[in-house]
Amino acid sequence: MSKPIPWEWYRTFLAVLREGSLSGASRVLAITQPTAGRHIAALESALDQVLFTRSQTGLLATDAALALRGLAETMESTASALTRTATNFSRNGTTLRGVVRVAASEVIGIEVLPSLIARIREAYPQIVIELVLSNRLQDLLHREADIAIRMTAPQQEQLIARRIGSIELGIYASAAYLARHGSPETPEDLRAHSLVGFDQDTPYIREAQQRYPLLTRDIFSLHTDSDVAQLNLIRAGAGIGICQLQLANRYIPLQRLLADYFSYYLDTWVVMHEDLRNSRCCKAVFDILAEGMQQYISQVE
Template sequence: MKALDWNLLRAFHATATLGSLSAAARHLSLTQPTLSRQIIALEGELGVELFERIGRRLSLSPTGSALLEHIERMGDAADAFSLAASGNVQALTGRVSISATDTFSAYVLPEILDRIRLEAPQLSVMVVASNDLSDLHRREADIAIRHVAPDRERLVGQRLRDTEAHFYASHDWVERNGLPRSVDELAHSDLIGIEDVERYTAYLNGMGIPIGVSDFRLLSNSGIAVWQMVRQGLGVAAMLREVAERTPGVTRLPLDLPGITVPIWLITHQGLEASPRIRLVQRIVSEELARM
């Protein structure tokens, strides 16, 4: 059997791990038709069906699942090579991507980006505004600001400090409804929550806030959307202090509850620690978050 083209193997690996042709095409900087042709070419060379095609959706076939276990090691090795090469780039040019939640990206990061631009004007910074945990192994981001500790091999993190989240409402909402001062009053205060309300409710319950799933009247998978609903006077939601302090027209509710403790972690991959541009951005982010 002739040697397989790595580009074809890489196309299969990206599509299988990222779950769709569109996501894999973006990751590999290819057009979707090109990626699709590479998948078909690989299936032709192997003489097997790697994906089951249901309409426009792809799902791994049993053969594809079995072969993925073998190619994952090759993909990890290629990612490690890319990370090592990026970490050895000494110039303060190029791109650094920072991942943070959408609300953090919109309300907190701009101040930090302003300083980065002043200290490294030739550097390009890409903000990945996502509430999902970006996979630093796959280079979805170089640096991540997260509220949980790193849980993957070779990811390194520094717990910068802890912050707090509190419940807020707009001035207009308070004028119409008054200020809730107890948990019982909070549960009947047009609560707005994040999607996966069961998990969110369980988290609040674990913090000593006995709110039920049925208490939430509005939900979104976007923190920015939730916060905009609050600003428009549609209800009450929990938000990080740093975000609320940068938002005019909102009031912290004087509840008989402690603040919700939220750790702030700065995370990157070991392979990038030696990069001057990564170190510079990490230092600025760390110093600015500590100052805030």
């Protein structure tokens, strides 16, 4: 490769990977299908690699394409972060304008953050919020997000982190479920109940199981890795499950069970890349999220 490869070729490459066809990629990128085809052909020529093969269902990625995907996605995140950062630093007036990308877990993003984002919008109507909800830790170093709410202490030195406190988890059930099935009096009694729990094992779950070996995957009757789905299954009376104390009395009140047996704490942090310390937009959003999360944690059952 004697010449730099244009970013738009990699952008088209990612779109074809995700859509599975040139036509799908062209629709997503708002370019013509021949243009998308030229980008892929030029990229294959520059890399001297076949990236896609044709099949009856569309274009199939080769091993070379799959190996490049992560690096191309990093480029995509960096390009998006460049645009957000430039926007955040582009004005020197008193009105804050810009785009801030916030990452959080599903349950925090759905149950807690909407009111805080509404507060941000009222205070700073020119700040655009991009909300990313995932239980995967977004990579702040590669700027997949600008600010993240995490349930684990950050390890990277390049991050600005503020510890908010600890969120306590307990075992809960709805009044409707307990009226039908009664309350477990001991941990062993849980085996006779419908339990809501995880599907796929994770490092966080394995750590919790060291303290609570009874709560293995086999004991659960309902499996899902979505924290929001677990919470709403408990609220619906489908079974007994684990819930944040602060969420137990929202919408449908839940009753805590076996408090002496199960009490698990999640260390909670609001984190931002240090490159954004001088971004007034990011600092404003960071401060409101930190204050709001502290208020949420301070709520008592």
